[in-house]
Amino acid sequence: MFLLDMHCHSVASDDARATVEQYLRWIQVLRGRGYQVDSIVLTEHRRFDGAADYTPLARRYGVVVLKGSEVDTRWGHFLVYGVTDALLRAVDFTDVQMDARRLMEEARRHGAMAIPAHPGRFGIGLVEFLARGAEVPDLEIIEVLNGGSRRGENERAEALLRERHLKGIAGSDAHFVSTIATCLTAFPHPIHSEGELVEALRAGEFRPLRLEETAPTPLRNTTK
Amino acid sequence: MRSFADVHLGDTIGPVEHTFTTEGVRAFCTLWGQTGESRFTSEEVARREGLPGPIVPGIMSMAVLSRLLTDWADGGSLRLLDVIFRQPVPHHQPLRLVGTVTDLRPEGGQGVVEVDVFLERADGERLVTGKALLAVPLDAG
Numbered sequence: 001m002f003l004l005d006m007h008c009h010s011v012a013s014d015d016a017r018a019t020v021e022q023y024l025r026w027i028q029v030l031r032g033r034g035y036q037v038d039s040i041v042l043t044e045h046r047r048f049d050g051a052a053d054y055t056p057l058a059r060r061y062g063v064v065v066l067k068g069s070e071v072d073t074r075w076g077h078f079l080v081y082g083v084t085d086a087l088l089r090a091v092d093f094t095d096v097q098m099d100a101r102r103l104m105e106e107a108r109r110h111g112a113m114a115i116p117a118h119p120g121r122f123g124i125g126l127v128e129f130l131a132r133g134a135e136v137p138d139l140e141i142i143e144v145l146n147g148g149s150r151r152g153e154n155e156r157a158e159a160l161l162r163e164r165h166l167k168g169i170a171g172s173d174a175h176f177v178s179t180i181a182t183c184l185t186a187f188p189h190p191i192h193s194e195g196e197l198v199e200a201l202r203a204g205e206f207r208p209l210r211l212e213e214t215a216p217t218p219l220r221n222t223t224k
Numbered sequence: 225m226r227s228f229a230d231v232h233l234g235d236t237i238g239p240v241e242h243t244f245t246t247e248g249v250r251a252f253c254t255l256w257g258q259t260g261e262s263r264f265t266s267e268e269v270a271r272r273e274g275l276p277g278p279i280v281p282g283i284m285s286m287a288v289l290s291r292l293l294t295d296w297a298d299g300g301s302l303r304l305l306d307v308i309f310r311q312p313v314p315h316h317q318p319l320r321l322v323g324t325v326t327d328l329r330p331e332g333g334q335g336v337v338e339v340d341v342f343l344e345r346a347d348g349e350r351l352v353t354g355k356a357l358l359a360v361p362l363d364a365g
Binding site: 015017018022025026029032033150151175176177178179 | 233234306308310311324326327338340347349353354355
């Protein structure tokens with residue numbers, strides 16, 4: 001089993017407070033407590049930094065660091081995996097009013113994948129827009145478990161998943177160091193690149209889970 | 225006095241239980257110079273503004289988080305508290321203040337401790353999240 005946090009933000013996002021190295025160091029703390037975390041996908045808000053190279057950090061800490069993006073659309077936020085230069089030319093990631101269906105189509109056309117993030121979020125999640133008549137017939141995967149969700153939001157995503165027979169991924173939506181990897185997506189085989197991640201998503205063999213499910217004992221309390 | 229050598233990555237600060245009372249919020253607002261009825265002190269004003277009830281001022285939430293940190297630092301100083309208000313903080317609800325040490329570095333003859341701080345409900349749902357920097361002596365001697 002290979003466990004990825006599919007959704008997190010570093011200081012490259014406007015509202016996050018953690019550096020990539022701090023996340024990777026924190027994952028060592030989690031591993032020391034018996035939890036399994038193999039990889040993170042940086043999904044910075046409305047941007048994709050193709051030039052950023054996290055290979056040395058990834059090697060030093062033994063964590064696979066992949067890059068994606070979280071973009072805003074008229075129907076809520078979407079996570080984009082497998083971003084390519086061609087996709088960046090086709091879609092303006094800074095456009096907060098972009099058409100969600102066009103994003104999904106363009107992503108598919110360019111070998112990437114766009115997945116609704118926290119669809120159960122009150123006010124801005126896809127569930128709200130579907131209730132108002134939005135149609136997304138080609139919806140196959142949603143982020144069903146989001147670590148930043150308020151009470152009831154993951155439950156709304158879960159209901160959408162069941163109702164439409166979708167598949168679900170999970171991510172922490174971390175903006176702070178200690179919130180990385182609270183929710184993870186389990187894949188049957190290791191993933192080493194963004195291309196492999198898209199292939200694994202297309203294969204459909206994955207499941208969402210919480211960090212606590214990856215260790216036999218509850219989080220150790222180190223209160224001083 | 226807490227020293228840098230006593231602090232480790234992953235240490236937990238708290239949790240400390242805390243309930244904001246309307247009386248406490250009124251006292252805070254008076255000290256702050258906000259004496260009139262407001263969404264912080266009046267059920268009626270709060271409801272008129274679309275809130276379910278009176279809420280705790282953001283700087284009061286920051287104040288109790290600061291106290292959590294400075295009590296723990298025990299002689300150290302708070303250099304930065306940068307918070308995000310995720311949800312309104314209600315009166316008369318049992319809440320929890322908690323911090324986690326996320327980074328450590330010596331800097332300018334002191335130890336700098338980076339902490340994630342949270343004001344959360346009893347069920348763990350977070351109302352205020354933040355990051356703090358504390359400076360503590362490198363050694364207690």
